[in-house]
Amino acid sequence: MxxxxxxxxxxxxxxxxxxxxxxxxxxxxxxxxxxxxxxxxxxxxxxNINAVHLSKGKTFLIGVVIPFSNHPFFGSLVEGIATEAVENNYKLVLFQTNYKEEREMEALMMLRNKQIDALIICSRVCQWDVMEEYLSYGPIVLCEDAREREVSSTYINHYEVFSKALAYLHTKGHSKIGYCIGRKTGLNSKQREAAYKDFHEKIKEPILPEFIFDNCLYFEDGEKVVNKLRSLHNKPTALLVTSDQVAAGILTCCKEQNIPVPDELAILGFDNQPIAKVMNITTFEIPLVELGKKLFLQSIEHTISHEEIKVKLIERMTV
Amino acid sequence: MxxxxxxxxxxxxxxxxxxxxxxxxxxxxxxxxxxxxxxxxxxxxxxNINAVHLSKGKTFLIGVVIPFSNHPFFGSLVEGIATEAVENNYKLVLFQTNYKEEREMEALMMLRNKQIDALIICSRVCQWDVMEEYLSYGPIVLCEDAREREVSSTYINHYEVFSKALAYLHTKGHSKIGYCIGRKTGLNSKQREAAYKDFHEKIKEPILPEFIFDNCLYFEDGEKVVNKLRSLHNKPTALLVTSDQVAAGILTCCKEQNIPVPDELAILGFDNQPIAKVMNITTFEIPLVELGKKLFLQSIEHTISHEEIKVKLIERMTV
Incomplete structure (x- = not known):
């Protein structure tokens, strides 16, 4: 050579x-x-660029941890991260974890081994005390409320948004409200759970476990929710659905089974994905591409910052 | 240190x-x-792992070129690639190109610079003679019919599948058939165009440019197609739609506008995404996750191979 x-x-x-x-x-x-x-x-x-990186101590690679590649929420987030990465001449190393801790550890190891310059964790299972040990190796950026932590974060205040959503449904006459979520664990889910609990205490209604549906990620999960709803004697009159995909699946199923929306069941989605627009679903708009862009910019900054992303209620036909 | x-x-x-x-x-x-x-x-x-890589000449990174992060077709493909990468202890470097040639060139440059061990190109704009120059630096794997090329490929015979789809619609009584596609350029699109042309020659019908809709990628593009259809005096009676997302968007719009499907308009999708199942859309099933897995395995093999992926007609309610 x-x-x-x-x-x-x-x-x-x-x-x-x-x-x-x-x-x-x-x-x-x-x-x-x-x-x-x-x-x-x-x-x-x-x-040999690896030799160049060796001398400069930079790889221009940023790691991105996502649980699933094939979900519109993470798709939009990666779109934002990738867009800003291109602008700044960085490449992304993708870690699809399926929420397996060992895969998150691999990403952290790559940061430790200087194979990536920084790590963006869009959603995680691994505990803070594990992650904390890796902070000295390079920036870690979280997509969750990490204001009390020594890492940068761009986040949605899920407690506040969920409280707002529940209050909105309550003003529309609902007090039997259920919710659909991807998983029950994780900081974002815990914040939502707290808001749900506080709301029920305030309106003096009991929390019914059968009103909470987890593992709701995709359009087809909507069918499962509607079938379970039908089997309940005491039904919720409104559902807060943390993904528009699932909300669209629920709405489609309701239409097929002649369940009038919102009269018999109100549906309130999240994200404002295109499907929500086309199916006229009332939803909270989350600027996911914007959020992704901010996460990327934080990963190449040398200071720690926290940015809250504001969401917006889009009123349509399902509440 | x-x-x-x-x-x-x-x-x-x-x-x-x-x-x-x-x-x-x-x-x-x-x-x-x-x-x-x-x-x-x-x-x-x-x-310093970069030093280790330098001595071993391997990075255990595989580049993946996709036009969009936020599209279910590429989402499923990346899901398959990522799953097999985890199994084999590799990581992925993602290049989201938005079909810009300079971004594909960056991926090729990284292969040349030994920053990645191989490159999987899921869809491309750059010409073969440009890519060819990079073949000596590491394996390049294509998701298109590359049987005549010195690269591995996993592909769908789009000419054959499109011909089959058109023949199927013809046996159902249709001779005025339109189609919706992501872009008109690219090898896969050219193969479909050829099948469309040959079919029309066979049934002795003229090709009408207004029956061909491009830039059809997402659910919301369905609305655009239906609105354009309504403005036509001479309308197609059936549509071949190369993405279930778009097919679902068209179906939703038809329902809203009281256009009976399939009586007034038959819709034949592609991929068999979950949305096609829930909305009862007749479609060609493409095992995209399987396809992604094969692409990955080819990228770490030392021999050139070509694998054809077979698709399957799933008859439901829209044809």
Whole structure:
């Protein structure tokens, strides 16, 4: 393989000049630059970038931890992260974890091993005390309320949003309200659970476990929810659904089974995905692409910051 | 920063032993291994993996080129690729290109620079003669019929599938058939166009440009298609829709506008995404996760292979 000395010889310049051209150093004459580029092309010289990274201590790779690749919520988030990465000349290393802790650990190990410059964790299972040990190796950015932590975060105040949503449904006459969620664990879910509990205490209604549906991620999960609802003697009159996909699935099922929405069942979605627009679903708009962009920018910053993303109620036909 | 010599000294072993422990070499006693691990922990020694990669010439990173992160077709494909990557202890570097050539070039440059071991291109804009120059730097795997090329590929025979789909609609009484597609360029689209042309020659019907709808990628694009259809005096009686998302959008719009499906408009989808199941859309099932898995396995093989993925007609209610 041709090395930098061969290139210098071919171009009739010094090794330093070749190095300067390779690193886009400004103080090289156009003439010499052209000669070096010609020599590189002729010799098909490959610069081993890993060697370059080794000397610079930077990889221009940012790790992104997501539980699933094939979910519109994370799809939109990655879209935002990827858009800003391109702008800043970074590449992304994707870790699809399926919420398995060992896969999150692999991402943390790569940060430790300097294979990535920073790590964005969009959703996690691993505990804070585990993650904390890796903070000295590079920036970790979280998509959750981490204001009390020594990491940057862009987050939605899920306690506040859920409280708002419940209050909105209550003003519409509902006091038997259920909710559908991806998983019951995780900080975001815990915040929602707390809001749900506080709301029920306030309106002096008991919490019924059969009104809470977990593992609700995809359109097809809506069918499962509606079937379970039908089997209940005491039914909720409204559902807070943390994903528009699931809300759309529930609405489609209700239409098929002639359950009038919102008269018999009100449906309030989250995200304002395109499907919510087309199916006229009342929902909370979360600017996910925006959120993704902010997460990326925090990952390349040298300071710790916390940004709250505001959501907006979009009133349509399902409440 | 502690180096390998310090670790050796602390553990009371040779540098070779430390190196063996770091590389999981079998010939190290449990006792010495424990001593080294203790020393590493105490000193918080970070092994610079880029240095390891430099000596081994492998990164265990595979590049994945996709046009969009936020589309269920590519979401399923990445899901398959990521699943097999985890199994084989590789990580993925994601290139979201939005079909911009310069972003595909960046992925090719990373292959050239040995920053990734191989490159999977799920969909591309860049020409074959450009890509060809990069073949010597590492495996490139394509998700298109590349049987005549010196790269591995897993593909759908889109000519055959489109011909089959058109013949199926024809046996159902349709001769005015339109189609909806993501983009008109690209090999897969060209194969479909050829099948469409040959079908029309066979049934002696003219091709009407207004029956072909491009830029159809998402659910919400269905609305656009239905509105355009309504403005046509001479309308197609059936639509071949290359994405179930778009098919679902068209079906939803037809329902809202009281256009009877399939009586006034037959809709034939592609992929068999969950939404097609729930909305009872007749579709061609493409095992996308399977396809993704195969693409990954080809990227780490040392031989060139070509695998055709077979699709299956799922008859439901929209044709």
């Amino acid at each position: 041709t090395n930098i000395k061969d290139i210098a010889k071919m171009a009739g310049v010094s090794v330093t000049t070749v190095s300067r051209v390779l690193n886009n150093h400004p103080y090289v004459s156009e003439e010499k630059k052209a000669a070096v580029e010609r020599a590189i092309q002729l010799s098909n010289y490959q610069r | 502690t180096n390998i010599k310090d670790i050796a000294k602390m553990a009371g072993v040779s540098v070779t032993t430390v190196s063996r422990v770091l590389n999981n070499h079998p010939y190290v006693s449990e006792e010495k291994k424990a001593a080294v691990e203790r020393a590493i922990q105490l000193s918080n020694y970070q092994r």
